[in-house]
Amino acid sequence: MTDRDDDALLQVRNLRKYYEDGGGLLDRFLGNEATSVKAVDGVSFDVHEGETLGLVGESGCGKSTTGETLLRLREATGGTVAFDGEEVFDLDDESLSAFRRRAQIVFQDPFSSLDPRMTVGAIVAEGMRIHGLPESDPTVATDAELTVADETDRTVDVTVADDLDRVVEAGDDGVARVPVTVQRVETDDEDGVAYDATVDEYEELLGATVEERDGELHVAVTVTGSARQIRNARAGALLERVGLSADQVDRYPHEFSGGQRQRVGIARALALDPEFIVLDEPVSALDVSVQAQVLNLLDDLQDEFGLTYLFIAHDLSVVRHICDRVAVMYLGKVAELGPTDEIFENPDHPYTEALLESVPRAEVEEQGRRVATLSGDVPSPRNPPSGCRFRTRCPKVIPPDDVDIEQSAFRDVMDLREDVAAERLDPAEIRETEPAEYRKQEVPGITGENAAVVDEALEAVADGEFDTAAETLRERFETVCETTPPDDEPGADGEVVACHLHD
C-alpha cells in the first residue's frame, strides 16, 4: 500500500461498487440466483490540488459510477475515499454537508441535468439556498472607499455593516470593500442643504444613510437586500461568469441550447465555490464547435478559482487536451494511470494502445488507415474474466513460457478457448470437417505439439464433451493472464500499468 500522498486532495483506495439484482425473496426461492454487477471492482487513484485527472474508458467500464460513488451519490460497496484527509464515507450529516460545499459535480446530458420546472436562476441558487448562503464570514473585514464631493465641507466617517461580505466578495487582501460617494444636495427646506450618500455597486442590495451630528457626517452602509435577492444577484453574476447574461435568470431550461444548458450546470456547481468538481462527461453530448467553447470555459475557471477536476470522458482527444494525468479504466478496474503525454505517446497497457489506435484522427493521413481492431465484445460485468480482465481480447496475451507460439496464433487459441467455454462451437460441423481441418481454418498459425493438443480438444468437442476439451486446452495453454490478476495499485509515482508484461 502506498503511503498517504500528503498533498493529494483526493485519495481513492480500492473503491468498489456492486449492483445486486434478482435478489427478491421469490427469485431466490425459485433458484434464479442473485447476480451482482461489479461495476467498480477495486479502483485506486489520487487527485492533487489544482490538477485535472482524466478518467477514461468505454461504456460499462465504471467511470461514471466511480465519479458518483466517491461523492456519495451512490452507496459504496467497499473501499475508502479521503477528501483533504477526511474519510468521506464516515462523515456524519453535519460534516457531510460541509464536504458537499467543497466538492461538486457537472453532468453529461443537457436535457436531464436541469430541472425543467425551475428557472435558471433558481437552479443556480439552489445550492446557496440549501446551505443558507450567502452567510457572512466573520474573518472578512468590511470597508468603504469613501469619495467625498469637493464642496462638502464636513468631515465624514463611514461605518460598514460587517455582513457586507454577503453581497460584496472579499478582495485579494481579504477585505470586502464598496465605493460610497457623499455629496451636498440643494434642498428647498429651511436649511437649504442636505447631504446624500450613495453606494455605487449592488445598488439594489445595499443602502447608505447619512446623519449630521454636531458638524460631522456619519454614513452607515448596510445590506438592505433580502437573502433571496442577494442569491439571485449572485446567480446572475455566476451566469455572466460562464458566458450567459444575468437577465436570463428568470428563463426556463427549455429556452436554452445544449451548450448554454451545460454552462448553467457549471454555474450551479460553482455557486458554493467548491475546490473539487467531478465533470461527468460534460461535453460528450455537445456538438464539436460548442464543445470547444465549454472546454475553454472549464480551462479558464480552473485557473481563476484554482479548481481541481476529475474529468470523466470517453473521447480520448478531449482528454488529451484538458487532462494533466489520465487513468484508463476497463471493466471496473484501472488498466493504466500516468501523465497524459506519457500515456498518449507511449502507452504501456495493450488496452490503452488499442484505444489510441482505434481513435480516428481528423486529418488527411487518416484516409484509408487500416486499424488492427480488438476481437470480440466487452465481457459482461456480471461475471468478469478471471485474472486480467482484458485477456479475452488482448492482442498481447502472454503464452505459457514452456510453449513457443507466435502471438497472433496464441490469440486464436485463446479465442478458441473462449468459444469452447461458452459452448459456441457446433460439434456436428467439427465432426463433418474433421478436427484437424477445422483447426487449420480456425487456428492457422500453430504446428507440432500445439496443433496436436488443439486437435485432441476439437475431437472432444466433436463428441460434445466441451468440459474435457476446455480442460485439455487449459493444461497446455493456461496463461498467467488468466490465473493471477495484474497489480493495479498506484506505485510510488502514483502510476499504474495493470499488465503482466510490465510486472
Added chain:
Amino acid sequence: MISPRTLRNLKKELRSSALAKLGIVLVLAMILVAAFAPFIALHNPTNQDLEENNLPPLGFSRTTEETSSEMVNGSLEIVNETVRINATASHPLGTNSLGQDVYSRAVYGARTSMMVGVLGTVLAAVLGVSVGLVAGFYRGRVDDALMRFADVSLAFPSLVLAIALIGLWGRAAVDVPDPFVALGIVDPVRAAFGLPTGMPDSFVLPGTVIIVVGLVNWVWFARIARGEALSIREEEYVKAARALGASDARIIGRHVLPNATTPILVLATIQVAAIILLESSLSFLGFSGTTLSWGFDISQGRGYLSSAWWIATVPGLAIVFAVIGVNLVGDWLRDALDPGIEGEGGV
C-alpha cells in the same frame, strides 16, 4: 406551479383542437350549473305535486287510461276513457312519478356529481400520490409492500368494494347549507324572473360515498406517482440536487413532485370522469347518501319506462354530457402534455 412551457403547450393544443374547446365548454357549463343551481332550477327539486306527476316533456304527450264510475240510469258503471296529458311550460322536461320537476332535479344532480367527482378525486390523489412518491423514491421493502397491496386492492373492482364498504358502513351524509340561499339573494332574483321561490336551503353531501370513492381509487394515483418517482429519481438534476446537499424531503417536494404533476393531472381528469360514473352507479343501486343524484333519478325512472320514459332518459343524458366534457378535457391535457400514461384509472 404550472410552468410557462406547460401553459404554452396547452394553449397551442387548444387552438388546434375543436374537441378540446368542446370539452372546456361542457365542463364549464357543468361547473356553472352546479354552482348556480338555485338560480337556474325552475322548481324546488324536492317539491312533490301528485296532481302533476309523469308530465311529458315539451313536444310530447302521453295517453293514459282513466277509469271513473258514473251513475247511469241507476246503476254504477265503470267508464274507461283515454285521456291525453300534454306537456306544460312550467315543466319543460316533464315531471317524475312524484310530480317533481325532472329538469330541476337534473340541475341539482350536477352539484352532487361535481362534488363527489372532485372531492373523491382529491382524496384519492392525496392518499395515492403521497404513498406512491415515497414508495417510488425509497424503493426497497417499502416499494414491494405497496406494490403487493396495490395488486390486492386492484383485485377488488372499485364498484364491488364501494358497494361493500357503503353497504356495511352506512350512508352517512352531511347537510351543507347552500351559500347563495344563506345570503338570501336567491329568492329576490328568482322573483324578479317570475320563478317560484323557496329553494332548498341546503343540499346533502354524501360523506361516506366520497370517502369510499377516494379509498377505492387511490391505487391508480399510487401507481402513477410511484412510476414517476422511480424515473425522476434517476434524472441527473435529482443527483445534482443531492450533490448540493439537498435533503430527501426537499428533493421529493422541490424536484420529484413538481415534475410528476403532469401525469397526475391527466389521471385526475380521468378519475373525475370515472368517479362521476361510479357515483351514479352507486346511487342507481341505492348505495348513495342522497336522493338528489342522477343515478337515483334513473333508478326511479326505470319503473316507468313504457309510460314515462323521460324520467330515466334526462338524467342519463346529463351524465353522458358531463362525462364527455371531462374526458375531452382529459384528452386535451394528455395530447398537450404527453404524460405517457395509457389506460390507467377507471371505475
Added chain:
Amino acid sequence: MSYGRFLLKRGLQGIGVVWGVVTIVFMLRFITPGSAVDAVAPLDASQELRDRIAAELGLDQPLYVQYLDYLWDLLQGDMGYSYISGIEASAQVFSKLPATIELAVASSIIAIGLSIPLGVISATRRHEPADYAATTFSLVGISTPNFWLGIMLILVLSVEFGLFPTSGRAFGFGAAFSTLVNQGVGPGIDAFWQWLHHIILPAVTLGTYFTALITRLTRSGMLEELGQSYVRATRAKGLPESLVRYKHALRNTLIPVITVLGLQLGTLIGGAVITEAVFSWPGLGTTLINAINARDWPILQATLVVIGSGFVIVNLVVDAVYAYLDPQVVAE
C-alpha cells in the same frame, strides 16, 4: 429467466395476492360498525341468546384464532353457511358463478373483437370518416354509464320494438349445451337461441364501455408505434406497408393493450355487477348486493373471495399472453 420460471413466479405472486384478498375480506368484518350477530339474532333477542349465537359463530374467540379458522375452512372449500337461507355459501356462490362468467366472457369477446380492428382502422386512416366515427363512438362509449345504456336498450329494443327480453336469463350456456347433447339438434339450437336472445342486451351493455376503452388504447398505441424509429427502418428495407403495420406495429401495440386488459378487468367485473342488477341477471352481482343489504356475511365474504381470486387467475392468463408477445419481459 425462462418463460416457464417467469410464469411460476407470477403464479406464486398470484397466490400471495389471493391470500391478501382473503385477509382483507376477513378484516372487513372488523372495520364495520355493529356485530355480525345482529344479522342473525331477532331484534328483541335477549343478551344471553345473543351470546349463545356469538359463541356458535365462533365470534368470541380471539381475533387470530378466528382468522386461522377462517383460513383453514377456506382451504377446505368450506365458506360457512348463509345466515339467511342456510344454504352452504360456497354452493350458492358457485351456482351463480357461471352466469357472471358467461356475461363477462360474452362482453369481452364483443369488446376485443370490435375494438382492435376499430382502433387499428382509425389509427391507419387518420382524419378520414372511419377515424372520426371510431373516435366519436369510443368517446361516447366511455362516457356512458352502463346501467343507463342498459335501460335505454331495454326502452328502445325491448319495450318499443319487442326484439329482446327485458330481463332474466332463460338457458345458461351449460344448460343449452346439455340440451343440444341430450335432446339433439332441434331443441339444442332452440336452447342456444334462447340463451343468445337473453344475453345479447346485457353483453352489449357491459361490453360497450370496454370496447370504447380498448379502441382508444389501440388507436393511441398504434399511432405511437407507427412513430417509432424501427418502423421507419423497417420501411427503409423495402417492406410493404401492410407488413410494417400489422406484423410489426400492431404486434407491439397489442403488448400495452393486453397489460391494460389485465388492469381494467376490475372495471369489467364491476360493470357486470351493475349490469346484472339492470337485467336481473342471476349472477354474482345480484348475490353480492343482496348479501350486503342483508348483512349475510358468509355469502358476502364468499362472493368477494371468488371475485378476487377469479381476477387473479385471469390476470395470470393475461401475463402469460403478455410475456409470450414481449420477450423482454421474461428477460428482466
Added chain:
Amino acid sequence: MTDEILKVRNLTTRFFTEEGQVNAVESVDFDVRDGETFGIVGESGSGKSVTALSLIDLVETPGRIVEGEVWYRDADLAEEHRESHPDAVDGDYVDVRQLPESTRRWLRGPAFATIFQDPMSSLNPSITVGEQIAEAVEVQRRARANPRRTRSRTQGYGLGRLLVDSVVPSRDYVSEESHERAVELLERVGIPDPEQRAEEYPHEFSGGMLQRAMVAQALAGEPDVLIADEPTTALDVTIQAQILNLLRDLQEEEDMSVVLITHNLGVIARMCQRVGVMYAGEVVERGALEDVFQNPVHPYTEGLLGSIPDIEDPAPRLSPIEGNVPSLLDSEMGEECYFADRCPKAMESCLHRIDEHEAESTVDDAAHHVRCVLANREYDESEALGPEAKQEVITDD
C-alpha cells in the same frame, strides 16, 4: 473519370410545423461515384439526416420534399420508364423523384439500403433478429420474382394471415431459403455462431453486434448505395473501429458506394474520398478530402476543424466558433449567408444569397465547391461586418 451512381441536384426539404416553415434542407447538390464513400459532415440541426431520409423518400409529415432531382444510374429502370416518363430519363440515369411512389418504394433494397445510428431502436424488439433479416431478403426475392406487380411482395399473404401473424409469430411470409440467406448474411458481417444468434432477440445483442446485424440486413438486397446515418456514433471507439473496417471491406467486396453521414470528422477522414460539409441545411463546402481538410475555404469548415482537440499534439487552447446554431425557421432566416452572424470573415457581400462557387482544387478529378464569396476573392478587412451589423443580422425581421 469514374462514373457517378447517384447525382443529387437542388434537393430541398421543408417541415411545415405550427411554429412555421422550417428549411431543413436547402438546394443541396452532390454526387456519389461508383465504389466511393462520400461523406456528409455537419453538426446537429445541419440537415444531414433529413438529406439521408430525403434520398430514400422517408420524410414523414409535416416534412415534405419540396424540390430536387435524385438521378440514379440503372439501365433497366431507365429503359422501363423511357416512354412513360420521358423527362425522368437521361441516358442510363433516372430521376427517382419523378417516378411513382410505389416504384420509389421498390427501390429500397436493391438500389438504396440504410443503416441508422441507434441499432437497438432500429429493430423490432419483439421479433428475432434472424426473422427481421430474413424478411428483408424475402421482400427482395419476391420483388425479383415478379417485378411488375408491387402487390407481388405480399402475394399469398393476405390481411387475415397478417392479423394472425401479428399475434402468433409465424414464418409463413418468409421462405426457408430466406432464413438460410439471413444466417449467411449474419456470418458475412462477422457475427460468431450465426444460427444460434439468429434466434435471439435484439435486446440480447451488444451494440456492436446489433449494428453488424443492421449491416447484414442492408446487404439483403445487394444495394448499389448504402446510406449510413451516424452508423458508429452510439458505439465505443474500439467497436467503432470494427464497424468501420467492416464497412470498408464490404464496400470493396460488394462493389457498393456508401454515403456516410456523421458529425465526427475523424471518421470522415478515415473512410471518405470526398466530403460535403453541411451547415443550417446547406452544403457550404464539398470536394476531395485533401481540399476540404487541408485548405478549407469556407470559414465554418475552418472553424469546425479548429474546434477539434488534436490527439497527437494538443494545442494549449481551442479556437471555437462563437455564437449558436441559427434557427431554421423560414421567418427568422434572412437573405444573407446563414453563417454571417458567426463568421469571423463576414463582409458586406455576405448579406445576400450565395450560391456555390468553384474554388481551386489540388486533386485533379475532384471539383471543390464552396458556398462563400471567399471562393474567388480575398478577405478584405475594410468591408468587414461590424459586431452590431452581425447582431442586427440575427434579429433583422
